[in-house]
Amino acid sequence: MDSDSQSSRSSSPELERKAILNITSGQMLQKLCHGQRMPSRGRMRSSRRESQEDLHELRLKVNSRERQRMHDLNQAMDGLREVMPYSHGPSVRKLSKISTLLLARNYILMLSFSLEEMKKLVNDVYGAHRLPGCTSSLHPRHVTPLPQAFRTMPSPNVSSYMGLMTPDVHHNTAPAPQQFSGLFCQCTMCQHLPHQLSRTATNLPASRPGK
């Protein structure tokens, strides 16, 4: 996988061997054994070496666990990248970790906003003609409020939630903003809505209405 291109750089067998050699020889081992009391001459050869070996083995074990933990973390990060709406082509550089997290947050916020807008639009069309006993979640009574983080966003402009989709953050690999502009009209909801509503949805105002 392309996303592993960088991690394999450092986790290749050769480099891992070097890493092991690094702690096996010299500095690290000295560090590990530093502060240990000198055993008597008779015991020095065997017990000191044993404790060194024990420490060394322990260190290798701990390092290996930590390495595995970080690999798992990176795997999860890759999973997140896969569902993020940015170009996945081979010519596109992988999102950095921080960019992935920030973009994911913005993406969630934008989807929340889209959902709320959709609920409002559907309610505008069908709300007045609701049948008795209808418990649709689209009814105003059931519409959930926006998340706090979303409500405190500085700008109501939809495109502003794409703040991260800028070249300076994504190394010129960010998708064009219009990649998102079709969000409403491509969903199943919009496709089944009356033509007029569908048009309205695809021409969202710059500001959130009524806020």
Place this chain on the structure above:
DNA sequence: TAGGCCATCTGGTCCT
């Protein structure tokens, strides 16, 4: 060449 990003090692802390 500087700066960004990353993997790895390491020691400390917390939890079970």
Place this chain on the structure above:
DNA sequence: AGGACCAGATGGCCTA
């Protein structure tokens, strides 16, 4: 006690 988690340090790779 052992494992998980975290953050700092370090060094390598890559790009502008």
